[in-house]
Amino acid sequence: MAVLIDGKKIAAEVRGEIMAETQAFIKANGYAPGLTVIIVGENPASQVYVRNKKKACEEVGFASEVIALPESTTEEELLARIDALVHNDSVHGILVQLPLPKHISEDAVLRAIPPHKDVDAFHAENVGHIMIGDFDYLPCTPAGVMELLKHENIDPAGKECVVVGRSNIVGKPMGMLLLHANGTVTICHSRTKNLAEVTRRADILVVAVGRAGFITGDMVKEGAVVIDVGMNRNAEGKLCGDVDFASVEPKASAITPVPGGVGPMTITMLLRNTLTAAQKAAAK
């Protein structure tokens, strides 16, 4: 029986710390850390994520605003809205929910959010800082995974760490953070040959491919730690991860459930980044 890594509980603990720091920040500065989230269009999953982000901000005492723009918004209009937030001193973090409608360049939008307000840590400058290992902001999902490992006393040092998925949001930075933690890191992707042979080497297996039940028990080593970043809906519309929990759990030493594993940590790390952005702005 694997240890179930309780992301909800760990997230609540970390959010308690953030809330206390936020109260101290408000007392010292007379205003709250501010996060503005922009959502363009009506992607239902994005709407849920954005609603959850706003709720989490309110719970820890941040000032948060959601700007919901129609699908027809032009790139120019969106960039103008971002520019206004860049020049608004009460906004410490700006997050544009992805994916964007196809007629808007994601690259142009992410470049428009300056590194010091980039609480997603998607700007090339912040990505570069992560590569070097000298960073203020970490991308929320990989940072959340590292926090889960820390809370479970799982040290990647010297371990075989296999990441499945090479997205800019999760896979690539995840590999980098595990490397900074002295893991021996392999990043797998759709062109990887003999994937199961590679995943079976993993002491720590992180899966972020966006395909329900993609990793099955035969692909996992006995005693592995399995972190499931997936957030999919199965045929019955139920939330499920990239890992086939029923066949993997009996082999794993520890595993994250979906929901209730990585998900709650992602928003928690967004709160952490926003507080950091406010603290840095206040210290200037």
Ligand code: GUN
């Ligand atoms: N869409 C899915 N995940 C994310 C995320 O972490 N940040 C943003 N901005 N959009 C997302």
